Amino acid sequence: MTVGLVVVSHSRALARAAIELAAQMLPGGPVGIEEAAGLEDGSLGTDAVRVAAAVTRADDGRGVVVLADLGSAVLSSELALDLLDNALRERVTLSPGPLVEGLCVAAVAAAGGAGREEVAREATTALAAKQAHVGTAGGPGTTDAAGEHLPAASGRFEITWPLGLHARPAAALVRAVRELEADVRLRNLTLGGEPVPAGSLAKVMALGAAQGHVLEVTASGRQAGAAVGRLLDLALTGFGDLDEPGERPER
Numbered sequence: 529m530t531v532g533l534v535v536v537s538h539s540r541a542l543a544r545a546a547i548e549l550a551a552q553m554l555p556g557g558p559v560g561i562e563e564a565a566g567l568e569d570g571s572l573g574t575d576a577v578r579v580a581a582a583v584t585r586a587d588d589g590r591g592v593v594v595l596a597d598l599g600s601a602v603l604s605s606e607l608a609l610d611l612l613d614n615a616l617r618e619r620v621t622l623s624p625g626p627l628v629e630g631l632c633v634a635a636v637a638a639a640g641g642a643g644r645e646e647v648a649r650e651a652t653t654a655l656a657a658k659q660a661h662v663g664t665a666g667g668p669g670t671t672d673a674a675g676e677h678l679p680a681a682s683g684r685f686e687i688t689w690p691l692g693l694h695a696r697p698a699a700a701l702v703r704a705v706r707e708l709e710a711d712v713r714l715r716n717l718t719l720g721g722e723p724v725p726a727g728s729l730a731k732v733m734a735l736g737a738a739q740g741h742v743l744e745v746t747a748s749g750r751q752a753g754a755a756v757g758r759l760l761d762l763a764l765t766g767f768g769d770l771d772e773p774g775e776r777p778e779r
Contacts, residue, residue, distance in 0.1 A: 531593060532586030533559065533631065534583050534594045534595070535547060535564070538565070542627075543563040544548050549631075552695075553636050555634065558639065559635050560586050564579040564604075570773070576610075579594070581626055583612060591621070593620075593621050623648050623723075630650075631729075633653075659734075661706060682756060685742070686742050687738060687740060689766035691771050692737050693735065704759060707758070709751045711725075711747065712745065714735060715746070717744050719736060723746060726745070731734050745760070
């Protein structure tokens with residue numbers, strides 16, 4: 529079971545495009561994503577009844593995170609809560625995160641087994657990568673107490689593939705980390721800055737890792753060595769972005 533996701537938008541085309549984009553982060557992923565977008569006649573708008581039905585479909589027992597686009601979509605989502613039974617209502621979180629970015633990072637977190645609160649938190653912080661890129665945020669990792677992290681295993685790899693650590697390879701990296709019992713951190717040695725949690729898609733993308741950059745992996749926990757080894761192995765294929773594997777990264 530995973531946390532379900534619901535997209536509430538005035539436009540059905542927009543909602544479906546956002547869901548298609550999020551699905552690219554999850555090849556074969558089990559996350560349930562439902563949409564409640566547009567009105568029954570296909571025109572723009574939102575309907576609380578359709579939102580409530582989408583929430584019901586998305587829930588498999590672990591709860592639902594709802595992402596909405598504009599103000600009245602949020603209002604429809606709030607009204608939808610009143611149409612649900614008490615037990616389901618308590619398992620629903622309305623996220624203030626951005627619709628597209630929030631959906632992508634929330635889907636990756638949910639597929640990795642994160643609980644509802646963590647999925648909602650990922651969605652809320654989904655703009656971190658964009659903010660760091662345009663210089664409106666303090667930089668990756670500034671809110672994490674990473675300086676106290678004591679690694680039990682570490683390694684480095686270079687971004688050799690042309691598009692860098694963009695959304696799809698970053699999602700593959702995050703999924704790999706979430707499958708293991710280890711606290712894994714990434715640091716962009718080329719740009720500097722503090723290490724960030726490798727289990728957060730938003731924070732991994734905020735590293736701004738481009739071709740030629742060198743990233744450091746550190747890990748602690750029961751499977752620390754396995755986590756570092758897996759990321760170094762995945763880096764050989766650009767986390768899915770290279771047709772031919774490169775040379776073994778530094779360990």
